[in-house]
Amino acid sequence: MNARDLDHFEAKPIGVILVEDEPATQDHLVRVIDSSPQLKLLGVASSVQDAYSLLFMTNPKVALIDLGLPDSSGIEVIEWLSKHKPETECLVITAFGDEDHVVRSLEAGASGYLLKDYSNDELIEHILEVANGGSPISPLIARQLLSKMQTARPAENDFAQAKTGQDESQKACSITDRELKVIQQVARGFTAQEIAAQMGISTHTVATHVKRIYKKLHVHSRSEAVYEATLLGLLDL
Secondary structure, three states: OHHHHHHHHHHEEEEEEEEOOHHHHHHHHHHHHOOOOOOEEEEEEEEHHHHHHHHHOOOOOOOEEEOOOOOOOOHHHHHEEHHHHHOOOEEEEEEOOHHHHHHHHHOOOOOOEEEOOOHHHHHHHHHHHHHOOOOOEEEHHHHHHHHHHHHHHHHHEEEEEEEEOOOOOHHHHOHHHHHHHHHHHHHOOOOOHHHHHHHHHOOOHHHHHHHHHHHHHOOOEEEEEEHHHHHOOOOOO
16 A cells, blocks of 8 residues: 555544434434544444444444443443454443443443533544544543542552562563554554554554553553553553
């Protein structure tokens, strides 16, 4: 692929699917996605089973997923995508702001978590952000997670110190050479497109590496990944 072809490839609209059962919300989100030339709606599902059927026919870059679906939780779709289509970024859009839903979604593989309090422009920005390796999280959710971490840290401190050496060693050993190269470039501030060009791979492959790094380091954002990689001595900047 020459430079001209690469530019054309990168300029293609980002494929998006929507998993949302509430008709009014569904219609609104469809209009928002269709309003952006940078996005292309590949399909809409109103249930978990409909989502599976849609995903067998499409390969979206971003899946917008509501959690409260009529036949099950949207978390099942996130888990399925993490296993079968790790190149697809999952962005939760929901009214559920409780800790249980947030933690379960992120553990299942969601790259972002938004409450339904965003503007149309903000939603488009968040979709583009997650497509490029970001992890948008509503401020209220971020504060809840931070509070939980700060509260849990003293109680877990003794246990964590006893396991730190073993756990950190296991994390470091599980990172592949290619993933190590990616996280080093991320730490230098390069975008997914720049990393792809430097390594001779697609942006989809970069996103897949980033997602796997998140899982191995048990983090949910680029900044957390860089911080954890620094503690592990993986970065040679």
